[in-house]
Amino acid sequence: MSLPVLAIIIPCYNEELCIDITTEKLLSIINNLIDENFISDKSYILYINDGSTDKTWDLIEKYNKETNSRVKGIKFSRNFGNQKAIIAGLTESQKYDTDCCISIDADLQQDENKIKEFVGKYNNGAQIVLGIRNNRKTDNFFKSFTAITFYKLMNLLGVHIKINHSDYRLVSKEVIQTLSTFKETNIFLRGIFNELGYKKDYVYFDVKERINGKTKFTPLSLYSLAMSGITSFSIMPLRFVTILGLIMSISSFIMGLWTLYDKLTGQEMVPGWATLVVIIGFTSGIQILCLGIIAEYIGQLFQEVKARPRYIIEEQLD
Ligand code: UDP
Numbered sequence: 464m465s466l467p468v469l470a471i472i473i474p475c476y477n478e479e480l481c482i483d484i485t486t487e488k489l490l491s492i493i494n495n496l497i498d499e500n501f502i503s504d505k506s507y508i509l510y511i512n513d514g515s516t517d518k519t520w521d522l523i524e525k526y527n528k529e530t531n532s533r534v535k536g537i538k539f540s541r542n543f544g545n546q547k548a549i550i551a552g553l554t555e556s557q558k559y560d561t562d563c564c565i566s567i568d569a570d571l572q573q574d575e576n577k578i579k580e581f582v583g584k585y586n587n588g589a590q591i592v593l594g595i596r597n598n599r600k601t602d603n604f605f606k607s608f609t610a611i612t613f614y615k616l617m618n619l620l621g622v623h624i625k626i627n628h629s630d631y632r633l634v635s636k637e638v639i640q641t642l643s644t645f646k647e648t649n650i651f652l653r654g655i656f657n658e659l660g661y662k663k664d665y666v667y668f669d670v671k672e673r674i675n676g677k678t679k680f681t682p683l684s685l686y687s688l689a690m691s692g693i694t695s696f697s698i699m700p701l702r703f704v705t706i707l708g709l710i711m712s713i714s715s716f717i718m719g720l721w722t723l724y725d726k727l728t729g730q731e732m733v734p735g736w737a738t739l740v741v742i743i744g745f746t747s748g749i750q751i752l753c754l755g756i757i758a759e760y761i762g763q764l765f766q767e768v769k770a771r772p773r774y775i776i777e778e779q780l781d
């Protein structure tokens with residue numbers, strides 16, 4: 464069997480402070496694996512510059528020249544978000560006869576020394592290898608609380624994503640080809656790879672501190688990632704709205720009958736202002752929440768119906 468061509472896919476958004484160290488470390492890993500006859504010498508690093516406004520792209524261009532194309536690059540026309548950047552990397556890797564791709568963050572928070580283990584599992588027949596973090600020590604309280612709540616909620620909603628798996632994963636070219644038949648614009652990768660089936664395996668790793676710079680995610684972009692994860696994988700919240708509506712109308716009907724009965728039997732009615740106000744406040748709150756849930760899905764539909772391209776590539780360095 465010929466040695467597999469490996470691509471390391473790295474989404475970058477304003478990572479000028481990380482690219483040097485990251486490139487150096489990953490090149491040395493690739494070179495070692497080639498020397499050990501573990502991967503083909505056509506293996507490479509593929510940076511996807513997700514609309515950075517700093518020197519990220521200049522650095523990628525520099526390394527592309529210096530390494531004689533061992534480092535390749537894709538430049539988006541603007542910022543499309545890291546999920547789109549990873550998809551672009553996977554899709555474009557197929558141009559270079561790639562057998563498997565590993566996606567990893569530019570800040571190398573995920574332990575790059577595990578790459579060999581990923582490839583080993585691939586050589587043993589796994590088509591998808593998921594990196595699972597051992598702990599969340601580097602996350603602040605807000606991040607780990609929201610992340611864990613999100614995973615729990617998703618599982619409750621029937622979407623079985625692997626807890627503590629971020630986007631550090633290896634996928635084979637067969638998986639990438641299958642993925643390319645999924646036409647939706649908003650793809651939540653952690654969910655979709657679970658949906659695909661295929662033989663899976665896992666690699667456990669420790670999370671490190673970011674090598675340089677700050678996180679590129681804002682609370683708003685994390686919220687939109689979570690929402691697109693939920694709305695693209697589960698209709699449970701919509702069903703919940705229907706059931707809630709049903710329960711509320713049945714109980715108000717019974718309450719109506721009750722009041723009527725009281726009136727007919729001549730019971731004295733207490734003017735229950737407070738109760739009334741509470742009930743009205745509560746029901747309108749629920750109604751607005753339900754409208755919000757429905758609106759999230761309509762928003763998702765709206766974007767899918769337009770079927771715009773997921774991303775626009777402005778420049779590519781082969
Ligand atoms: N990223 C990206 N586009 C964005 C935001 C982030 O390509 O709009 C990249 C970023 O450069 C990094 C990866 O996604 O390689 C993960 O981002 P980061 O390390 O900032 O996230 P965190 O580790 O804080 O969750």
Ligand code: MG
Pocket residue numbers: 568570572673678
């Ligand atoms: Mg990070």
